[in-house]
Amino acid sequence: MAKSTTQYVCTECGWSGPKWYGRCPQCGQWGTIEEFHEARPAASTRTAAPGRTSRTLANHSGDLGAMPITKVDTRNVQRIPTGFGEFDRVLGGGIVPGSVVLVAGEPGIGKSTLLLETAGHVARYVAHGQSPRSVLYISGEESQAQVRMRASRIEAVEENLLLASTTDLSAALGLIEQEKPALVIVDSAQTIVSQEVDGIAGGSTQVREVASALIDSAKTMDIPVFLVGHVTKDGSIAGPRTLEHVVDVVCQFEGDAQTALRMLRAVKNRFGPTDEVGCFDMSGDGIEEVRDPSGLFLSTSDQPTEGTCVTFTLDGHRSLPIEVQALVTATALPSPRRATNGIDSNRLAMLIAVLYKHGHVNLLAKDVYVSTIAGGLAKEPGCDLAIVSALASAATSRPIARTTCAIGEISLTGQVRPIPRLAHRLAEAARLGFTTAIVPPMRQRANVAAPAGLHVVEVTSLRDALGALGVSTR
Structure with a gap:
């Protein structure tokens, strides 16, 4: 049986300690310390793709020995185009296999629409490749019928675009293991729940465990994963601050709800610059990129x-x-x-x-x-x-x-x-x-x-x- 240890974690800076404080000793913020129950299951029962243990994951990744950096081959890394030139530029040239991208923004700003249209583009792109693969869109907020209706409106319906509606982490990891898609989109990270740990959906405990499991799957199977992140009332990304540290790319989708202009900014990018901005136009037919926003x-x-x-x-x-x-x-x-x-x-x-x-x-x-x-x-x-x-x-x-x-x-x-x-x-x-x-x-x-x-x-x-x-x- 898994043993549980109690820690107190700051949701702002990630500080952890054995006792509760009204004010975080590290960042000085008030009211950010929350109780954190961390389950420590054995290696054979750790949350991962079904049928995979930590030893299996290690063997899958190949030789773990150190090697000179000059001998590391990166020529075979081919980025996947998103179908949006603006999105590709913000990401540094496209989607890197095995990367984890966090897209955050205000409610109703168009995060789900942008990623669903991107999923349609990628599904269309990989369908014409030498080894056709699917694109997996996992929604924890909407049913398959609701996602299908939006996909029809924005013309993102593709044969190899797979839709799943679940809030269970084990089910999501099982789908990734079974389908081995070219791209996974999880909408959103705050709605997925792991049965291995305590806590409500969207809490620090659950978000930390969900993100860790999805990152392990992405790195192990070399599958890029897009996570939709919610934001708090002050504009920061909901959940523990460590979520932004462990992912590879953090994008902010910004805009005024009263106007159609949307701006995509990369505030963190391990594969490209962080000062690129993508311009998009939000309409009833979906999102269109604005290559020349001068007018x-x-x-x-x-x-x-x-x-x-x-x-x-x-x-x-x-x-x-x-x-x-x-x-x-x-x-x-x-x-x-x-x-x-x-x-x-x-x-x-x-x-x-x-x-x-x-x-x-x-x-x-x-x-x-x-x-x-x-x-x-x-x-x-x-x-x-x-x-x-x-x-x-x-x-x-x-x-x-x-x-x-x-x-x-x-x-x-x-x-x-x-x-x-x-x-x-x-x-x-x-x-x-x-x-x-x-x-x-x-x-x-x-x-x-x-x-x-x-x-x-x-x-x-x-x-x-x-x-x-x-x-x-x-």
Whole structure:
């Protein structure tokens, strides 16, 4: 009979100890210590694929002896394409066999839809391979009929896409052992329960055991596994923090429920970079990748409008155009109103003060509304110059040309400071047809050359920038 030991584990940092504390001794968080009953079954009864003991798993993995790193052969590792170029780039080029990928996001953001459509693509891809294999989709939240209805809506129905609805870990591992699929998707990790340990579904004990068993199967049988992870109300991944440490890739699927734009970010990736971002469009027919998201954050009007200015922000390796819109009106209240969307309100208050002190544009007694287009975020310091330019344009009723962009950070002294990776931003501006760019002084060592067709105007102060844009009060 399995012996059980009681430990107290912090769900935030993974600290464990023999007694309970109100505050974690390691990370200092309050109310994160939970009781953890860890079952220690014998090797022959340890939770794994049915019929496999730990000795069997070790023998399956081949020779466990150490060998020089120069003799380790990686040429035979072929990544599996997901069917989405954006998804492949975030993963580092595709799905690595034997890897475990955790995809987390808010409820209803589209995690299940993205992975079900990916399962359909992979099933279609492996069906035309030399050795056709199946794709296994295990759902612990929906029935097979519900998953089939969604698959029909997003056109992900394939003959070798296998659906299973279970919350039992042993049954899930048995299916993986029996089918030996090319890809396994478990939706979600918090709904699967192991009978070998105590605890409710989604608790730290169960999530830890489920993740450990699925990772063992993935590494042993060289089968990639995608896990859907729930998030808490503060946006962090539910369950013990060790879950993020043991998986190979952690992806965050983000977006605003009121807009169709979705962003996929890799916050951890053992097989590629962690600064790549994938853009997707959520619709009633499923999820479509957005290869060129430039048009999402720009208005369609070609006429210059007062109170608007375009800047370029960085999201990973990708440079995205962001259109900032500002509205300045007289106030009828004792305290002027400040409303923002996609812009940090504290940053806006600072820029209004700098604009008054060094740009001689007085907005202290006026209502100010600043927003971005289509849910874009202009919270990077490099967007400062575009924000103050839009404010000055709205205050002076002078529009900025649609072919002009402003990129730069503004300090409290009114200086326009350099920003990182200016060359990538200017290249994207030239590609989209912008003819003039107002930028901070370029560093001599950076060797940044202006792209063909783009006139770059270097400014050192806010007053010079407003003058170059034609929205200065003097």
